[in-house]
Amino acid sequence: MHHANRPSFLPSSMRIGALxxxxxxxxxxxxxxxxxxxxxxxDVATDAAGAWTWFLANADAKKANEAYLMLxxxxxxxxxxxxxxxxxxxxxxxxxxxxxxxxxxLHRAAMLCAEANGDNAAAEHEMAAVAxxxxxxxxxxxxxxxxxPIRVFRTYDISAxxxxxxxxxxxxxxxxxxxxxxxPLVVNAWDPERKVERPLRFDFIDAAYATLHGxxxxxxxxxxSIVDAVLQSSREVGIAEAIDAMAxxxxxxxxxxxxxxxLRLGASTGGVMSAESWILFCSDEQAPAGCADGLVDAxxxxxxxxxxxxxxxxxxxxxxxxxxPRDAEAGDxxxxxxxxxxAGASSEYVRVWxxxxxxxxxxxxxxxxxxxRAEAAGDEDARLQRIQMRxxxxxxxxxxxxxxxxxxxxxxxxxxxxxxxxxxxxxxxxSKDEQxxxxxxxxxxxxxxxxxxxxxxxxxxxxxxxxPKAGRPYLEAAAHGGDxxxxxxxxxxxxxxxxxxxxEAWLTDPAMIKFDTNALLDIAELYxxxxxxxxxxxxxxxxxxxxxxxxxxxxxxxxxAMTGRNMPKDVKxxxxxxxxxxxxxxxASEAMLGLGLLMGEFGPVDEREGTRWVERAIxxxxxxxxxxxxxxxxxxxxxxSRAKAVDVWKTGVxxxxxxxxxxxxxxLCTADVPGFVDGKAGLATANEMGPVDDLPWGFQDxxxxxxxxxxxxxxxxxxxxxxxxxxxxxxxxxxxxDATAKQTKKLEARLALYEAGKPYVEAxxxxx
Numbered sequence: 001m002h003h004a005n006r007p008s009f010l011p012s013s014m015r016i017g018a019l020x021x022x023x024x025x026x027x028x029x030x031x032x033x034x035x036x037x038x039x040x041x042x043d044v045a046t047d048a049a050g051a052w053t054w055f056l057a058n059a060d061a062k063k064a065n066e067a068y069l070m071l072x073x074x075x076x077x078x079x080x081x082x083x084x085x086x087x088x089x090x091x092x093x094x095x096x097x098x099x100x101x102x103x104x105x106l107h108r109a110a111m112l113c114a115e116a117n118g119d120n121a122a123a124e125h126e127m128a129a130v131a132x133x134x135x136x137x138x139x140x141x142x143x144x145x146x147x148x149p150i151r152v153f154r155t156y157d158i159s160a161x162x163x164x165x166x167x168x169x170x171x172x173x174x175x176x177x178x179x180x181x182x183x184p185l186v187v188n189a190w191d192p193e194r195k196v197e198r199p200l201r202f203d204f205i206d207a208a209y210a211t212l213h214g215x216x217x218x219x220x221x222x223x224x225s226i227v228d229a230v231l232q233s234s235r236e237v238g239i240a241e242a243i244d245a246m247a248x249x250x251x252x253x254x255x256x257x258x259x260x261x262x263l264r265l266g267a268s269t270g271g272v273m274s275a276e277s278w279i280l281f282c283s284d285e286q287a288p289a290g291c292a293d294g295l296v297d298a299x300x301x302x303x304x305x306x307x308x309x310x311x312x313x314x315x316x317x318x319x320x321x322x323x324x325p326r327d328a329e330a331g332d333x334x335x336x337x338x339x340x341x342x343a344g345a346s347s348e349y350v351r352v353w354x355x356x357x358x359x360x361x362x363x364x365x366x367x368x369x370x371x372x373r374a375e376a377a378g379d380e381d382a383r384l385q386r387i388q389m390r391x392x393x394x395x396x397x398x399x400x401x402x403x404x405x406x407x408x409x410x411x412x413x414x415x416x417x418x419x420x421x422x423x424x425x426x427x428x429x430x431s432k433d434e435q436x437x438x439x440x441x442x443x444x445x446x447x448x449x450x451x452x453x454x455x456x457x458x459x460x461x462x463x464x465x466x467x468p469k470a471g472r473p474y475l476e477a478a479a480h481g482g483d484x485x486x487x488x489x490x491x492x493x494x495x496x497x498x499x500x501x502x503x504e505a506w507l508t509d510p511a512m513i514k515f516d517t518n519a520l521l522d523i524a525e526l527y528x529x530x531x532x533x534x535x536x537x538x539x540x541x542x543x544x545x546x547x548x549x550x551x552x553x554x555x556x557x558x559x560x561a562m563t564g565r566n567m568p569k570d571v572k573x574x575x576x577x578x579x580x581x582x583x584x585x586x587x588a589s590e591a592m593l594g595l596g597l598l599m600g601e602f603g604p605v606d607e608r609e610g611t612r613w614v615e616r617a618i619x620x621x622x623x624x625x626x627x628x629x630x631x632x633x634x635x636x637x638x639x640x641s642r643a644k645a646v647d648v649w650k651t652g653v654x655x656x657x658x659x660x661x662x663x664x665x666x667x668l669c670t671a672d673v674p675g676f677v678d679g680k681a682g683l684a685t686a687n688e689m690g691p692v693d694d695l696p697w698g699f700q701d702x703x704x705x706x707x708x709x710x711x712x713x714x715x716x717x718x719x720x721x722x723x724x725x726x727x728x729x730x731x732x733x734x735x736x737x738d739a740t741a742k743q744t745k746k747l748e749a750r751l752a753l754y755e756a757g758k759p760y761v762e763a764x765x766x767x768x
Contacts, residue, residue, distance in 0.1 A: 041101040045128035048102075048136040052151070055102045061211040067096035067106060068154055076109040078163055086113035102153060104133045104160040134164045140410065141200065143344075144380040145175070148414030148446075149184040149203035155230075158202045162189050170197060170307055173272045174231075174245040177252065178514050179224045180448065180482040181415070182206055185241065188308060188342065197308045197342040204230075220480050220487065220509040244271020251277060253515065256288055267298040272309045275299060276352060279313060279322050283356040292323025303334065308342025311335075312349050320356075339374070346374040347382040360392060380411060388421070395428035408441075415481070416447030423450060436463075443474055448481030455486060459493075484510035484519050491522060498733050500526055501533030520544055521552060528556065528566065532733045538566035551581040551589050558592070562601055575602045582613060590617035591625035598632050618648075626652030627659035634667055642673070653688050658699065661688040666702045669709040670762040679709025679759070692719065697726025701747065708759040716754040723747060 041058075042050040055064075070093055075082030086093075093113060097106045111126035137150045138161075152158055162169050167189035174185055182203040191198050209223045231249075234242030247266030251259045251274070263281065266274025275298060282291035296317055302310035311334055317323055319331025338345035350367050363371075374382035387403055399407075404422065412418030419442035426434035442450035451474045457463035459471025472493075478486035487510045494502035504526055510519035524544040527536035542560070545553040558574035560567050578596070581589035594613030597606040617625050626648050633645035645667075652660020668682030683706040689695055692703050701723045708716035724747050731740055750760045 040098065043129075044101055044107065045125055045132050048129075048132040052102050052136070055100070055153075056207065056210040059211045060099065061208070061213075063099040064153065064211060067099040067103070068156055070096040071105060071109055071156060074109050074113065076105070076112070078159065079112070081109060081112035081116060083113075083116040086116045090117065100153060102133065103157055104130055104137075104152075104164065105154070105156040107133065108160050108164070130160075130164055134161055137161055138165065142380075142411035142414075143199050144384075144411040144414075145199075145201075145344075146380075146384065146414050146417045147201060147411045149182050149201040151207055152202050152204045153207045154204055155185065155202075157204075158185065158187060161202075162187060162200070165189075166193075167191055167198065167200075171270055171272070171302075171309070172241040173309075174241060175273065177245070177249045177273075178482060179205060179220070179227050179509075181223070181446065181477075181480050183223075183227045199342075199344060218476075219505040220482070221505070221513065223480065224509050224513045240269040240271060243269045244274050247271065248273045248277055260288075260291065264294055264298070267295070270302055270307075270310070272313070275310070275313050279316060279352065280356050282322055283320070292317070295323035306337070306341055308338050308345055309348070311338035311341070312345040313352075315345075316349055316352055320353075335370070339370075343374065343377065343379050344381055346370040347379055347385055350382075350385060354389075363389065380406075384412065384418075384421075391421075391425055391428070395425070396430075399425065413442075413445045416442035416445030416450060418442075419445055420447040420450050443477075446477070446481065448478045448483035448486070451475070451478035451481065452483045452486040452489075456489060459489070479506065479509070482509075482514070484514060484516040488516075488519055488522055495526075498532075498729055500531035500733065503531075504534045504536065517548065517550065520548060521556075524553075524556070528560070529734075542567055551586040554578070554581060555589060555592055562596070571602055585620070587617045587620035587622035588624065590614070590620065591622050591629075595625065595628050595632070598629075618651075623652065623655040623657045624659065626655070626657050627663045630660060631663050631667075634671075642676070653685065658689045658695075661685055662699050662702050665689075665706055666762075669702070669706040670760050672761050672763060677709060677761075679706055679711065682706040683710050697723045697730070700726065701750070704754070705750065705760050708754050713754050713757050717751065720747070720751040720754055724751065 041054040044051045074085045107129045114123035169189045172187045183205040184201045188197045231242045244266040247262045251262035263274045263278040299314040303314040315331045315334035318327045371382050407418035423438035443454040455471040455474030459468045475486045487506045491503040491506040507523040510516040511523040524541040526534045528541035545557045554577040558577040561570045561574040578593045582593045590613045594610045597610030630645040630648040633641045649660050649664035665682045665686035686703045686706045704716045704719040
């Protein structure tokens with residue numbers, strides 16, 4: 001187990017082999033052969049940026065990862081090298097440098113070996129390479145938590161860069177629990193000249209991912225798999241920040257007892273994220289008795305070593321009575337000490353306080369005063385929090401030119417966060433042009449939320465002309481930045497063209513890594529219906545639905561149980577699942593229960609009870625029930641029920657319910673009811689669903705019927721042929737049955753009618 005004052009991201013020689021092999025096998029075992037030209041990178045000493053560009057485009061990821069094994073063979077650790085190995089393996093070391101020319105660690109090892117071998121010219125050249133790579137790395141670096149992390153290929157290069165900069169690593173942590181394009185490792189390093197801790201952010205995930213050449217690696221879960229490989233293998237060999245990160249991550253999905261055990265484990269190794277999460281968990285009024293037992297014991301030895309973050313957390317524990325009697329004076333003294341050592345202590349303290357309380361709760365005046373002093377001293381995070389708190393309290397508040405300039409500067413836009421803040425501010429002020437401007441800047445700078453918004457607006461014409469080609473790159477970038485909505489939209493696009501394997505690939509990261517509920521439902525639906533090409537099975541869908549404590553998941557289970565699809569038929573259990581949520585006021589469950597009772601899905605038809613539940617759903621604002629309820633009323637066959645059906649459908653159309661518009665149009669165009677059919681009115685209603693090319697084939701079938709009813713038989717024929725193409729594409733993805741054969745015959749029969757210049761009239765009892 002590591003002590004926190006040891007730089008645990010500096011692997012000992014015993015660790016290097018295991019960690020490198022684990023990462024290499026996870027990241028690059030299937031890497032495609034990179035481009036053959038140019039055959040080698042530019043000279044790093046004179047063109048470090050060019051070397052990085054070449055490496056990312058051409059590197060053989062497997063060889064590049066294996067190159068780091070030479071560090072162990074050469075006995076390299078920081079400033080030490082095995083001189084005998086330098087003579088024995090000089091050629092192999094040069095091969096390693098050539099395989100990973102952007103590695104500061106390998107160039108440092110080559111420099112030390114050149115010195116040991118008395119090759120002064122080579123030593124000078126390697127020293128120049130180290131200097132060039134370090135200069136490039138630190139050229140855009142900032143200590144702001146919103147800055148872009150310093151790019152490295154492996155963690156060994158982090159330690160080499162810190163040593164090259166003359167700094168002394170103290171402790172490290174991963175501030176994210178999942179990948180957000182980057183997965184930064186923050187190292188708080190001691191600056192002996194300035195006498196302060198400096199938080200430096202590094203990222204090796206983006207570079208590792210970039211070297212995986214080939215279309216098969218285009219999905220975000222490959223980034224997440226690199227993160228998992230690094231953390232798992234690092235935890236196995238006892239690296240503190242990996243133990244911390246995994247404990248923090250795993251604690252998010254565990255029961256209370258296990259959650260505390262995970263957080264205690266992470267904090268016991270010096271993990272700041274586990275310790276902070278422990279404090280937040282125990283700050284809750286519902287926290288169990290003894291929640292914070294051991295917290296102070298975990299923090300105190302590290303605070304005694306004057307480590308900034310641990311001292312700040314100990315200050316919070318004393319100042320707020322977490323695991324120790326409240327002692328405001330002791331808390332203030334500890335926070336003063338933390339602030340003197342680490343400039344971000346006060347702003348992080350305020351952030352913890354805000355996370356522990358309602359975010360709209362007023363921050364105590366003494367903390368605001370501390371934040372103001374930190375801002376005056378140059379802490380960018382303090383200034384950012386001050387702006388965010390103001391806009392939270394008054395979203396449309398005015399910002400002065402200095403605040404706008406601050407949010408626009410590079411250090412606030414490592415991934416476009418500052419621009420995104422300005423976009424939200426402009427939106428709150430109803431300033432459309434400004435909002436569009438800032439959103440575009442934020443998206444281009446890498447903010448995943450803004451990329452998702454912009455991509456959606458472009459691809460689907462939600463905010464102007466539709467341009468899918470322009471929108472897709474933003475959606476893809478957002479998905480790689482960890483945005484679940486963007487990944488779901490990309491999966492939706494794949495699903496529309498029956499590319500279910502691609503849909504599953506886009507959904508895997510948000511569903512299985514981030515546990516996004518909507519993504520889990522989406523991927524479970526692919527499994528439930530056994531979509532062609534997906535890896536998951538119907539039993540996986542059942543397991544996912546059972547794991548999701550939510551009405552939508554239970555409704556899907558009920559649908560399967562009612563028909564015995566992929567699980568034993570159990571109508572009683574199905575009704576129980578739906579009824580429990582309906583009684584709790586879930587309007588979609590009310591609708592499903594009511595319709596099921598009206599249609600006899602739970603046994604004998606119960607019109608009175610079914611109507612009561614459906615009307616309750618409608619009164620509660622459910623918009624999706626109109627289509628089916630209207631059809632039930634219409635098929636009931638009385639003048640009064642048909643009149644009510646029309647009212648229900650019209651309400652659905654006003655609520656932008658495409659299914660209601662479809663069913664109403666279908667009735668207007670095909671019903672065998674004297675005096676009811678009106679093809680022109682039906683076509684107008686069908687047009688409420690939007691451009692016909694964007695509609696699923698089932699809705700297009702309705703439009704074709706309405707064209708025929710309105711006398712446009714040529715248009716009906718052309719569209720019905722397209723409908724048949726869509727149906728056959730769907731049919732290719734499912735098992736043929738008597739029902740699918742019957743549906744094919746119906747669609748073909750309608751086409752024959754239109755070709756003969758006749759409209760389709762639905763016979764009583766026929767369901768289209």
